[in-house]
Amino acid sequence: MATDVTENDQIGEINKYNFRTETTGVFKAQKGLTAEVVNQISDIKNEPDWMREFRLKSLAEFESRPMPKWGGALDLDFQDIYYYLKPTGQSEKSWDDVPQEIKDTFDKLGIPEAEKKFLAGVKAQFESEVVYGSLQEDLAKQGVLFTDTDTAVREHPELLREYFGKVIPPTDNKFAALNSAVWSGGSFIYVPPGVQIEFPLQAYFRINAESMGQFERTLIIVDEGASIHYVEGCTAPMYTTESLHSAVVEVIVKKDARCRYTTIQNWANNIYNLVTKRAYAYQDATMEWVDGNLGSKLTMKYPAVHMMEPGARGEILSIAFSSAGQHQDAGAKLVHAAPNTTGQIISKSISKNGGRSSYRGLVRVEPGAHNSKNNVVCDALILDPESRSDTYPYIEIAEQDVQIGHEASVSRIGEEQMFYLLSRGLTESEASTMIVNGFIEPLVKELPMEYAVEMNRLIQLQMEGSVG
Amino acid sequence: MNHILKIENLHVSVGDKPILRGVNLTIKHGETHALMGPNGSGKSTLGLAIMGHPGYTVTEGSITLDGEDVLAMAPDERARTGIFMAFQRPMAIPGVKMADFLRHATTNVRNPDRKEGEELIPMREFRKELKEKMAHLRMDVEFARRYVNDGFSGGEMKRAEILQLAMLQPKFAVLDETDSGLDADAVRLASESIADIGREKMGLLIITHHDKLLVHNPPEFTHVMLGGRLVETGGKELAVELHEHGYDRIRKSYPEAEAANQEMLAEETAV
């Protein structure tokens, strides 16, 4: 696999962390993927038999499936990858080993000290006990379960057996199968009926968590009438030594419940980020995905909402920013499986310095889904002639009485807009940053405050090319 | 302060189409100049060339501010040197709030040596000033939260341009039909505000087809443009005459310029 430093790749870009570090003192399974490796993972985790079987079946599924032919170029050698790095509780990697440019980026983003170490992979877990201990207590009192998924397998087997792998079965796609075989880490959340969590719940809050894994597995169950806003990721570049990341996120939103799941990810430039995210929304429930993707070599990610019962709503907001050597193949899927369901997709992509962004979206109205409404808006902004944007909208409609809208636009930063801002004393890079931030503003304003600020700051850094 | 904006023998083309054909104009700090002339004679072109629009190529002549070569400056440098233009057709910048845009612009223009990424002027100070200025222009504070010129009515757009003039306090300002699209009350308000902002604190070039803006801002000089040249210069009475009687006398007196004007118009319709 090509993970070597390619210096000319990304000079002046934020995503130039194409390096390898030798992680010492960390248990490593052998390279490559075999039943033995999968068994080993299950052994180490001391898992019940059902999970071991689930993993092994998933492995067989993975092996029997061809590589997807669509999306981006997948130049992956599955036998040249470590599938499990056992966190040792305390990581042996030292802060001194973290490259200066990463530290500089953290500084520029104003990331607090403790989070920096977590993000840089120095700490296997964020020191959240002290800060968020009382929060955990509060949640526990309300009956909210919030833990890492490994712990959940041990402590909440009844919920896990009922829901794990049900929204996204291993047979769904090759990468879901892969994740199902080797998954580790991720969040498990259960919100009991009627419980409204007022503040955004962040992955940071999770205690005893394994470090952000390559094959995270997240499961969220929002019971009837409950609501949650879950936030994961961070705009700081992810510092990681492994080049394949393939997460699975399953969400179940029951009757009258609400879930918003916000992700901001900024991967290093050597990363393949292949994620399957899907939610089932039941009667009158609302599911919203807010998804921001920056960096990576290739991201393939299409958050989905299946509207299973009447009155369900699905909304997907997605922002992609791709620069040199990056391909963001991002989009959304909405499946109307019941009458009177409403779906909306808003996608915004920005391509710069030869970056490529694709919108790939599916809207499906199944037989019987009368009176469904769906609206898709996708706007692409291309900053220079080297960059590229494509749109692949797929629409499958099995009913007559439905309202479907689709708007797509591709634009470049207009000379007149630029001149207007320059004539007010803004420099070229300030002006283009402002235009880009304006372009994504409709989505950024949906983010929690601190993320919105970080997002704008990050775009600014990307545009200035002032990091590294 | 004795700033001088000097335009000498200015020739400007768009593509290979000549538009300005030797404009001479000197504006001193504190003076108000009216620029009139029929449609398509080149008034906006002059303003855009002063501001440095990349689509308008100066093929001959010079523009200097206090002896410094303005033509060598990028548009943003011109702004930071103290040149401003209120546009005939301001551009919408969707998603960018007026307040953010203005804070950035004001910071840069007031601290011309600011490096990118350095602090903006403090939020509290800025807000206070912006609020005051908006109140003065009888603009609702909500306006600051709207996206720059996005979905603004014609009148709102022009008022927003005046607000920018008030915030940026340039040495020289070109106001390109800042009175058009405004109702009678709004014109009076705009006219008063421009006077308030302090026409004696800057050099003004007011491009207009009406005389309303000039009521509160009586020009020391009125220039008439025809066929890309300033064919006549007079005092306030010239503006009054043109407003009342139109350009017939001018067209007849300067047949060569009139021919050039017709030629430009013809090309325009041919395009």
Ligand SMILES: Nc1ncnc2c1ncn2[C@@H]1O[C@H](COP(=O)(O)OP(=O)(O)OP(=O)(O)O)[C@@H](O)[C@H]1O
């Ligand atoms: N960007 C452009 N591209 C092509 N032609 C242009 C451009 N800008 C100006 N022109 C032409 O130059 C001539 C002068 O235009 P300009 O806008 O300067 O006139 P004006 O005096 O401001 O007219 P008005 O009173 O209608 O605003 C016109 O023939 C116009 O079509």
Ligand SMILES: [Mg+2]
């Ligand atoms: Mg004009």
